[in-house]
Amino acid sequence: MTSASATLPTPARLAGAAPASRVEQLKSRPRRPGEASFFFYDAHFKADAVKVLPGEYFVHDEDLLIMTTLGSCIAACLWDRQRRVGGLNHFMLPEGSGDSGRYGSFAMELLINELLKRGATRSSMEAKVFGGGAVISGMSSLNVGQKNTEFVLDYLKTERIPVVSKDVMDVYPRKVCFFPASGRAMVKRLAPAQGETVVAQDREAAAKAQPLASAGGSVDLF
Structure with a gap:
């Protein structure tokens, strides 16, 4: 005889619980080293989104919005036009000590x-570059x-990845x-007066995400 308890509906079934949203699923997913993890719903674009902080990157094959804010930093958006998968990174300096996504070569x-x-394959990748x-006033030297x-432009040229647009x-x-x-990218230029605020936020985020290596040759971020 079959046990009656085996046929009882679970509480989730009784309640008709909805499946977890994509944002909730992404939040609960294990994070790779350097992968962005700040997920949210963007009301302006009406889309699930992830914010990439300094030193981070994110790759996806759905039209999840990947966004970041830049001062002197660079974001490279790479897209494979055949596989239709793309990603964005955010680095602060070209080179530095240690393996850190804050430095362009590693990012x-x-x-x-x-x-x-x-x-994806390198032969079908294309790039859009921003930042x-x-x-910062007085720091142009x-x-x-x-x-x-x-x-980043030299790097992409060496890798034979064409830059199809840049700002x-x-x-x-x-x-x-x-x-x-889709490979679609948009950029909004902010008021120059916001520059120092953006850089300060970048520095704070980078310090929390990946502390500077203690080895010699480390570079102050600005």
Whole structure:
């Protein structure tokens, strides 16, 4: 005889519980090293979204909104036009000590390798590049934004990944929105006066996400 308890509906079935939203599913998913994890619903775009902080990246094959805010930093949006998968990173300086997504050389490797794991190929990738603004008054002699911009463009040229559009340098901080399944990217130039605020937020986020290595050769972030 079959036990009566085996046929009783679970509380979830009785209540008709709805399946978890995509944002909830993404929040509960294990996070890879350097992968963005700040998920939310964006009311303006009416879309599930993830915010990429300094030193982070995110790759997806659905039109989840990937967004970030940049000062002198760079965001590279890479998209495979055949596989229709894409991703975005956010790095602060071209080079530095240790393996950290805050540095361009490692950030680009993280992003490309994750795309390759998702079935992308270098021959069908294309790039859109944003950021590199001279956003802090009195700091133009350091040319951080220019160095970041030159680095990423040289890197992509070496990797033979064509840059199909870019909005770089000048004096503006920027908000970037990227839809990885379609490859669509949008950029909003913010008021130059917001530049120092953006950089301060970047520094705070980077310090929380990935502390600087104690080894010699570390670079102050600005």
